[in-house]
Amino acid sequence: MIKLENVSKKFQSGKVWINALDNVSLNIDKGELVMxxxxxxxGKSTLLNIIGCLTRVTNGSYWLDNQKVSHWPDHFLASIRTEKIGFVFQQFNLITGYSAWENVAIPLLPLGLSKKERREKALILLETFHLETRADFMAQELSGGQQQLVAIARALINEPDIILADEPLSNIDIKHAENFIQIVNQFKTQGKTIIITSHLRSKIDELADRTIYFDSGKIEPHPNFSV
Ligand SMILES: Nc1ncnc2c1ncn2[C@@H]1O[C@H](COP(=O)(O)OP(=O)(O)O)[C@@H](O)[C@H]1O
Ligand SMILES: [Mg+2]
Incomplete structure (x- = not known):
């Protein structure tokens, strides 16, 4: 379902070009949990952003569900994100000044639902994370772990087939990390495709179907660093 062929990504920083990804090819099947x-x-986050249609390849091709999306216009990519992808950002990226439920409901905005309908859907998800009493709290009034749960709920509200999480364990405490791992296990049993970046060792490693090691923008068949 996810196919990357000879993908490179270059960033310009002043006069210097950085090869964030260097000729990466990779297939990920539906239902796989990949670290x-x-x-x-x-280059982990850069590749996750490409898979999540948040950034484009510089060279190479990206197919999602047999469609070559790498060169599609921005508004098509936005609709793919809405339909297929839930992205949990490393810094959560909640909107301050919006309540927990309003943050969760953001992906529903393009779908033309009423405010009441959006709130109802958001509340159902917040309840599954035992956060219903925080629904009307502002994003900035939540703890780090609660913010992550809101970010996960936002990623799930459109029932995406693909869930991408960038360093999900790096900004939360151990209790919430355990909680996150349980949630990932549930996604797995639901048959979702999940990709998680992490530079930390954790129990998610044991759940993974496959671990892909990166070094200097390339996939390393035999990692020579400890993770
Ligand atoms: N928007 C950007 N502009 C310039 N350089 C970037 C940008 N994003 C990432 N990079 C560079 O690309 C390389 C890979 O970054 P990243 O994918 O974030 O790595 P990781 O997630 O493995 O820590 C790094 O050298 C980083 O500095
Ligand atoms: Mg990163």
Missing amino acids: FKGPSGS
Whole structure:
């Protein structure tokens, strides 16, 4: 369902070009739980952003469900994100000044539902995370772990087939990390395709169907660093 062929991504920083990804090819099947591991700066987030249609390849091709999306216009990519992808950002990226439920309901905005309908859907998800009493709290009034749950609920509200989480364990405490791992296990039993980046060792490693190691923008068949 996810197919990357000879993908490169270059960033310009002043006069210097950085090869964030260097000729990466990879297939991920529906229902797989894949970990992206590797040191900081090795290209994990860049590849996750490409898979999540948040950024484009510089060279190479990306197919999603047999459609070559790598060169599609922005508004098509936005609709793919709405339909198929739930993205949990490393810094959660909640909107301050919006309540927990309003943050969860953001992906529903393009669908033309009423405010009442959006709130009802958001509340159902918040309840599954035992956060219904926080529904009307502002994003900035939530703890780090609660913010992550809201970010996960936002990623799930459109019932995506693909869930992408960038360093989900790096900004939460151990209790919430255990909670996150349980949630990932549930996604897995639901047959969702899940990709998680992490530079940390954790119990998610044991759940993964496959671990892909990155170093300097390349996939490393035999990692020579400890993770
Ligand atoms: N928007 C950007 N502009 C310039 N350089 C970037 C940008 N995003 C990432 N990079 C660079 O690309 C490389 C890979 O970054 P990243 O994918 O974030 O690595 P990781 O997630 O493995 O830590 C790094 O050298 C990083 O500095
Ligand atoms: Mg990263």
